[in-house]
Amino acid sequence: MELTLGHRVKKAWNAFVDSQNFRSYYDIGRSSSRRPDRPQFTRSNKNSIVNSVYNRIALDAASINILHAQLDSNGRYLSTVDSKLQTCLSLEANIDQTGRALIQDIVISMLDEGCVAIVPIDTDNDPTMQSYDIRSMRVGKIVDWYPKHVKVRVYNDNTGVKEDVTLPKSVVGIIENPLYAVINEPNSTMQRLIRKLNLLDAIDEQSSSGKLDLIIQLPYVIKSEARRKQAEDRRKDIENQLSGSKFGIAYTDGTERITQLNRSVENNLMVQVEYLTSMLYSQLGITQGILDGTANDTAMLNYYNRTVEPIVSAIVDEMKRKFLTKTARSQMKSIMFFRDPFKLVPVSQIAEIADKFTRNEVMTSNEIRQVVGLKPSEDPKADELRNKNLSQPAGESEKTIDEEKVAS
Numbered sequence: 451m452e453l454t455l456g457h458r459v460k461k462a463w464n465a466f467v468d469s470q471n472f473r474s475y476y477d478i479g480r481s482s483s484r485r486p487d488r489p490q491f492t493r494s495n496k497n498s499i500v501n502s503v504y505n506r507i508a509l510d511a512a513s514i515n516i517l518h519a520q521l522d523s524n525g526r527y528l529s530t531v532d533s534k535l536q537t538c539l540s541l542e543a544n545i546d547q548t549g550r551a552l553i554q555d556i557v558i559s560m561l562d563e564g565c566v567a568i569v570p571i572d573t574d575n576d577p578t579m580q581s582y583d584i585r586s587m588r589v590g591k592i593v594d595w596y597p598k599h600v601k602v603r604v605y606n607d608n609t610g611v612k613e614d615v616t617l618p619k620s621v622v623g624i625i626e627n628p629l630y631a632v633i634n635e636p637n638s639t640m641q642r643l644i645r646k647l648n649l650l651d652a653i654d655e656q657s658s659s660g661k662l663d664l665i666i667q668l669p670y671v672i673k674s675e676a677r678r679k680q681a682e683d684r685r686k687d688i689e690n691q692l693s694g695s696k697f698g699i700a701y702t703d704g705t706e707r708i709t710q711l712n713r714s715v716e717n718n719l720m721v722q723v724e725y726l727t728s729m730l731y732s733q734l735g736i737t738q739g740i741l742d743g744t745a746n747d748t749a750m751l752n753y754y755n756r757t758v759e760p761i762v763s764a765i766v767d768e769m770k771r772k773f774l775t776k777t778a779r780s781q782m783k784s785i786m787f788f789r790d791p792f793k794l795v796p797v798s799q800i801a802e803i804a805d806k807f808t809r810n811e812v813m814t815s816n817e818i819r820q821v822v823g824l825k826p827s828e829d830p831k832a833d834e835l836r837n838k839n840l841s842q843p844a845g846e847s848e849k850t851i852d853e854e855k856v857a858s
Contacts, residue, residue, distance in 0.1 A: 480610045487546050487605035487612075489559045489589070500644055503734075504561045506741055510758050512554035514789045515540075516766060521782040531783060534574075534583040535773060539785075544571060544586040545607050555589045557761055560627050564634035567592050567602045568623035568769070569615075577621040581775045592624070600624065623768045628760040632733045639733055643726040650719050664688075669705035750794055762787050792821045811835040 491501055518536040522528045530536060538544075543552035559566045567590040575582040590604030593614055601616045627633060633640040666688065672681050691700035702708060731737060735756030739745035745753070770785045795803060800822060807813040815832040819825070826832065 479608075482610065485546075486610060487588070487607070489555055489562070491562050499647060500640065501562075503736070503741070504558050506736075507561065507734075507757060507761070508554045508557040510754070511557045511761050511765075512550045513793070514553075514758070514762050514787050516549075516553065516762070516769075516785065516787045519784050519786045521784050523782070525782075527786060527788075528782075534585050535785075538584055538587055542586075544588055546605075547588075552587065552589065553765070556625065556765060559589050559591070560625055560761070561629075561633060563591060564630055565592055565624065565626045566590065567600060567604075568625065568765075568772075569602055569604050569617065570621060570773070571604075571607075578618055581777065584773060590622075621772065623765075623772045625764055625768050628764050629734065629757070632730070639726060639730045643723065643730055646719060646723050646726060650723060653719065665709040666702075667707040667709070669703070747794065754789065809837050809839055811837060 491504075516539050517527075518531045518533050518539060519527050520529045520531050537549075538552070539549045541549055543549050547555065556566060556568060568587055569590045570577060570582075570584045570587050572585040573582040574585065588604050590602035592600050593603050594601035594616075596616075598620075599616050599618055600622060601614055602622065603612050603614050605611075606613045632638055635641065666681075666685060668681055668684065670677060672678050688700050688702070692698050735753045737745055737749050737753075739749055740753050766785050766787050770779075774783055774785065792800070792803075804813075804818045804822075808815060808818060812835075814835055815838075816826040819827065819832075831838075
């Protein structure tokens with residue numbers, strides 16, 4: 451039924467006009483020029499270049515699919531459960547974050563703090579009393595530890611500020627960095643590298659501060675108060691000449707000597723930074739090629755197995771332990787993660803891999819088409835796990851023809 455002009459005008463909505471009417475009738479809360487729920491690095495990490503390493507690890511961990519899964523009797527993945535928890539993990543974790551943004555927030559906060567909490571915000575039942583469905587969740591900073599509770603600082607999307615709440619440990623996912631000894635320990639490789647980088651930055655700022663660092667040797671002995679005042683006046687006169695000159699030129703007496711002190715002084719800070727950086731990369735399984743995108747398959751596999759997989763496993767295991775009840779686990783419900791193996795495969799190798807996977811009945815033609823980015827074929831044979839390079843037995847072909855005749 452075609453809508454009339456009056457109906458369309460009555461139901462129409464304009465973002466500029468109606469948003470002003472909305473703000474005039476309702477109090478929409480406090481405002482901020484910056485996103486208030488965004489994770490903030492601690493001071494030492496914020497002023498250091500190591501936050502780029504944290505961000506790289508968080509992005510790679512967030513690219514792995516985490517699913518609320520239904521398992522078969524052998525503990526193998528059977529299907530994806532259509533639940534509120536799956537919606538949080540794949541689509542919308544809260545009003546501000548997608549599921550992928552939540553995982554990135556978890557990882558980057560965990561690497562920075564050492565331990566973070568995943569807090570269920572909206573649930574359909576009281577999580578301390580009975581089973582419940584999680585409708586939204588957020589990442590919180592653990593402020594205080596108690597025997598069976600934790601005080602968590604988490605963003606409240608109703609007030610627009612971060613608030614402290616005390617919750618039982620049984621309903622909060624507490625995730626500790628599996629690389630804590632390398633990254634977060636006070637004397638770990640990462641913390642030593644951060645301190646050296648901060649020292650190097652301080653020296654660079656001092657050397658580029660614009661100071662001349664001059665010593666003026668006057669042709670008289672400065673011992674009396676009158677001579678000291680005369681030397682001070684001479685120093686101020688040279689400062690005024692340098693600051694007031696267009697090209698920074700000053701004149702001195704022929705008997706005066708000027709010595710400049712800001713000559714380059716050799717130190718081994720850069721050597722120590724390079725040594726700690728290489729040691730950190732080896733302990734994390736990271737190479738420079740991983741950061742700039744030129745790493746080969748072996749380096750990427752080592753990086754995913756030694757760095758990304760322990761982090762994602764820690765997140766998944768804690769979610770499975772806290773957010774799935776014993777009844778759900780007895781019903782073969784679980785939380786699993788899968789990494790797409792085709793993301794790092796170049797296009798030149800897709801054809802060979804597709805042929806091997808379909809020939810050995812690992813994937814169907816439609817599954818391969820989905821990897822390439824093509825829409826599924828409507829041919830029923832495209833969903834069959836069958837080696838299409840082999841001729842079908844005569845009995846099966848006649849049976850298929852008879853079934854098609856009966857269906858028609």
